[in-house]
Amino acid sequence: MITLISGTNRTNSWTGKVVDVYKSRLRLKGVKFESLDLRDLPLDIMKIDMYKKRSDKFLAVENEFLIPAKKFIFIMPEYNGSYPGILKLMLDISDIEKCYFYKKAVLVGVSSGRAGNVRGMDDLTNVLNYLRIDVSYLKIPISRVSEQFDEKGEFISDETILLFDQQINLLVNM
Numbered sequence: 001m002i003t004l005i006s007g008t009n010r011t012n013s014w015t016g017k018v019v020d021v022y023k024s025r026l027r028l029k030g031v032k033f034e035s036l037d038l039r040d041l042p043l044d045i046m047k048i049d050m051y052k053k054r055s056d057k058f059l060a061v062e063n064e065f066l067i068p069a070k071k072f073i074f075i076m077p078e079y080n081g082s083y084p085g086i087l088k089l090m091l092d093i094s095d096i097e098k099c100y101f102y103k104k105a106v107l108v109g110v111s112s113g114r115a116g117n118v119r120g121m122d123d124l125t126n127v128l129n130y131l132r133i134d135v136s137y138l139k140i141p142i143s144r145v146s147e148q149f150d151e152k153g154e155f156i157s158d159e160t161i162l163l164f165d166q167q168i169n170l171l172v173n174m
C-alpha cells in the first residue's frame with residue numbers, strides 16, 4: 001500500500017492544492033493509494049505522556065494509514081527553512097518500527113520562496129533514513145507555488161507534471 005501524506009495542518013494550504021494535482025496523476029496512472037492529511041490528525045496527540053501512550057484516535061491513524069503502508073509520498077511546505085513541526089510530531093509519537101522501518105519514500109517540497117523546501121526535504125531525508133526508510137533521489141522542489149497555478153486554479157507547470165509522473169514511476173518500482 002502507498003500512503004500520500006499532506007504534510008501540514010494549515011487550512012487552505014498551497015500544499016493541499018499540490019497534493020490534489022499529485023493525486024490526479026496517481027489516478028491517471030491507475031496507482032492505488034491512501035491519503036493522510038495532517039489536518040485530520042486527532043487533536044489529543046499533544047499531551048505530556050504522548051511519547052509513551054498514544055491516544056486511541058492516533059492508534060487508529062497508525063492502523064489505517066501508517067502501519068499497512070509499504071511506501072510513502074510526503075508532500076510538505078517549507079516553514080522556517082524546513083518541514084512543518086506537525087510532521088515531525090507525528091513521526092516522533094508513532095510506533096516507529098511498525099510504521100516506518102524498512103519502507104520507501106518519495107518527497108515533494110512546496111514554498112512561496114525560491115527554495116522549494118529543498119532544505120526541508122534534506123532534513124526529512126535524514127530523519128527518514130534514521131527511521132530506516134529508503135528515500136528516492138528524485139526530490140521535487142516547487143518554489144513560488146502560487147505562480148504554478150493560473151487564476152482558475154489550474155496547475156500550469158507541465159515540467160512539474162512530468163517530474164510527478166517520473167517520481168510515481170520510481171515509487172512504483174522501488
Ligand SMILES: Cc1cc2nc3c(=O)[nH]c(=O)nc-3n(C[C@H](O)[C@H](O)[C@H](O)COP(=O)(O)O)c2cc1C
Pocket residue numbers: 008010012013014015016077078079080081082110111112113114115116145
Ligand atoms: C509558519 C510558516 C513558516 C514559513 N516559512 C517559510 C520559509 O521559510 N520559506 C518560504 O519560502 N516560505 C515560508 N512560508 C510560506 C510557505 O512556504 C507558503 O505558505 C507556501 O504557500 C507553502 O505553505 P502552505 O502549504 O502552508 O501554503 C512559511 C509559512 C508558514 C505558515
